[in-house]
Amino acid sequence: MxxxxxxxxxxxxxxxxxxxxxxxxxxxxxxxxxxxxxxxxxxxxxxxxxxxxxxxxxxxxxxxxxxxxxxxxxxxxxxxxxxxxxxxxxxxxxxxxxxxxxxxxxxxxxxxxxxxxxxxxxxxxxxxxxxxxxxxxxxxxxxxxxxxxxxxxxxxxxxxxxxxxxxxxxxxxxxxxxxxxxxxxxxxxxxxxxxxxxxxxxxxxxxxxxxxxxxxxxxxxxxxxxxxxxxxxxxxxxxxxxxxxxxxxxxxxxxxxxxxxxxxxxxxxxxIGKLFNERESYSDALKDLASTYKANEWRWIIKAILEELDIPFYYYLPEITSRLKKGSISIDKLIELLRSNGYMASRTHFNKSAIKCSCSYSELKGIISDLKV
Ligand SMILES: C[S@@+](CC[C@H](N)C(=O)[O-])C[C@H]1O[C@@H](n2cnc3c(N)ncnc32)[C@H](O)[C@@H]1O
Missing domain, CATH: 3.40.50.150 (Vaccinia Virus protein VP39)
Incomplete structure (x- = not known):
């Protein structure tokens, strides 16, 4: 040709x-x-x-x-x-x-x-x-x-x-x-x-x-x-x-x-519906893919995609802490605390400084304002 x-x-x-x-x-x-x-x-x-x-x-x-x-x-x-x-x-x-x-x-x-x-x-x-x-x-x-x-x-x-x-x-x-x-x-x-x-x-x-x-x-x-x-x-x-x-x-x-x-x-x-339908059908294959990446960032994104709660929308924590005049907080600790209070909570791949959780904005603000930082 x-x-x-x-x-x-x-x-x-x-x-x-x-x-x-x-x-x-x-x-x-x-x-x-x-x-x-x-x-x-x-x-x-x-x-x-x-x-x-x-x-x-x-x-x-x-x-x-x-x-x-x-x-x-x-x-x-x-x-x-x-x-x-x-x-x-x-x-x-x-x-x-x-x-x-x-x-x-x-x-x-x-x-x-x-x-x-x-x-x-x-x-x-x-x-x-x-x-x-x-x-x-x-x-x-x-x-x-x-x-x-x-x-x-x-x-x-x-x-x-x-x-x-x-x-x-x-x-x-x-x-x-x-x-x-x-x-x-x-x-x-x-x-x-x-x-x-x-x-x-x-x-x-x-x-x-x-x-x-x-x-x-x-x-x-x-x-x-x-x-x-x-x-x-x-x-x-x-x-x-x-x-x-x-x-x-x-x-x-x-x-x-x-x-x-x-x-x-x-x-x-x-x-406002789900973003990750049938996630279990491809999650093992995506985990395998992530293990091939040298870049931490891409591994982090795949992990977040696989773990993020499938609900709309995320809460951006710097905005909430600044409204409450609080210093920065550990996202992992906050997620743990929310879970121990009976809420569902996770990180989100959309934003590294944000979380998804099953509580309302006011409830989340109440929990963060009680945190000792
Ligand atoms: C961003 S590039 C695609 C990159 C490619 N998919 C990849 O993964 O590397 C967009 C391509 O779409 C072509 N394109 C743009 N509009 C199009 C159309 N209406 N129909 C067919 N091809 C189109 C452009 O010529 C260009 O080659």
Whole structure:
């Protein structure tokens, strides 16, 4: 096969079982390895055998190749709109002995003319995935996985309010809880589109890391599935005055804080359902993955993902201790204390200075104010 740009200077990058040629015209980010590693683990544990994949925004072909070599994916379809990417994808597939159908196309036009249906669709564009999500639901099989990356975290997490309204139909405000809020706004946004196609969604895992949010979603067609997702729509609120925070379901939005009666800031609509469904199905495999990491940070993230309580939202401790004029407190000791008082409590991967717990903001504040520090 002739490769038009094969004379361009290229380098080799190795990750998992893939060896990847890349050059300056085609995107490859080694920092997204954690995101790709978790994708491979969840896909492998979910399907436990062959499954079809659409790597819809492929760049070098690295995801398609890793799904093939590490998770048994077959058949594989790879898309990219960039001509240079298509050239590199062909070279990488042959370097790795992986067969795939490679198409230079925009996922949106591909979805209108393709009659193929896929068990896993991976969308990993530059910036927001908002315009590409519709296509995934026309291309998905009845029960499928949809993995989506968003790198427009400034929009989702509360720094760009106008863009959040336009792109995600969401009201946002900047807060210490912004990363979890951003992830849940994106899940809600996808769930809304899913229901238009008569699909329900169940998040299997969420990764908020660096400058991106990655969602690992199970999607399933059916009226009952779509209706069940709708039960998980709601809003996040935080009181400017006393710091009280919590969530409103779709039907009980208040403008005033239930503790001090001041006005609250509201973010949403967003997803208030679970983020880590069926976690036990992939937890051993993720633990094995974590043991391969040299970087403490990545080991810590995986541990936190596996242990965090699956409830909305976390409490940001520096905010509470500063309101109470307390010095810093040991998070591990606080978690122990909460558990010994009969609450559920854990760390959260969304923020190293935060916890999740089953008590209300006021109860937590009471417990922290009694602490001797
Ligand atoms: C962030 S890179 C993908 C990185 C790759 N998934 C990885 O893990 O290394 C985004 C790629 O999506 C392609 N792209 C952007 N919009 C697209 C669309 N609408 N349809 C297909 N490909 C698209 C770009 O050309 C680019 O190569």
């Amino acid at each position: 002739q490769f038009a740009r094969s004379s361009m200077k290229s380098s080799i990058y190795e990750e998992g079982l893939a060896r990847i040629i890349y050059n300056s015209n085609v995107f490859l980010n080694p920092k997204a390895k954690l995101n790709r590693d978790i994708s491979v683990v969840i896909a492998k544990e979910f399907f436990k055998g062959r499954f079809s994949v659409l790597d819809a925004t492929s760049a070098t072909g690295i995801r398609a190749i890793r799904y093939a070599k590490e998770a048994n994916a077959d058949p594989i379809t790879v898309l990219d709109i960039n001509e240079d990417a298509i050239d590199i994808i062909h070279r990488n597939l042959s370097l790795n002995n992986v067969n795939a159908t490679v198409i230079r196309d925009d996922i949106r036009s591909f979805s209108l003319r393709s009659d193929k249906r896929f068990n896993l669709i991976d969308i990993d564009p530059f910036g927001s995935p908002a315009l590409l999500v519709n296509s995934a639901f026309t291309l998905a099989s009845k029960r499928a996985l949809l993995f989506v990356t968003a790198t427009d975290t400034a929009v989702l997490c509360g720094n760009k309010h106008r863009a959040a309204l336009k792109k995600y139909n969401a009201i946002t405000f900047d807060s210490d809880i912004s990363h979890e809020v951003g992830a849940r706004i994106l899940i809600y946004f996808i769930a809304r589109i899913a229901s238009q196609y008569n699909f329900g969604i169940e998040p299997l895992a969420v990764l908020s890391y660096n400058t991106y949010i990655r969602l690992y979603l199970k999607i399933e067609r059916g009226d009952d599935k779509a209706m069940k997702s709708i039960e998980s729509y709601g809003f996040f609120y935080k009181c400017n005055e006393c710091g009280n925070q919590g969530l409103y379901t779709r039907y009980n939005i208040e403008q005033r804080c239930s503790v001090c009666n001041s006005r609250v800031n509201i973010s949403g609509p967003l997803w």
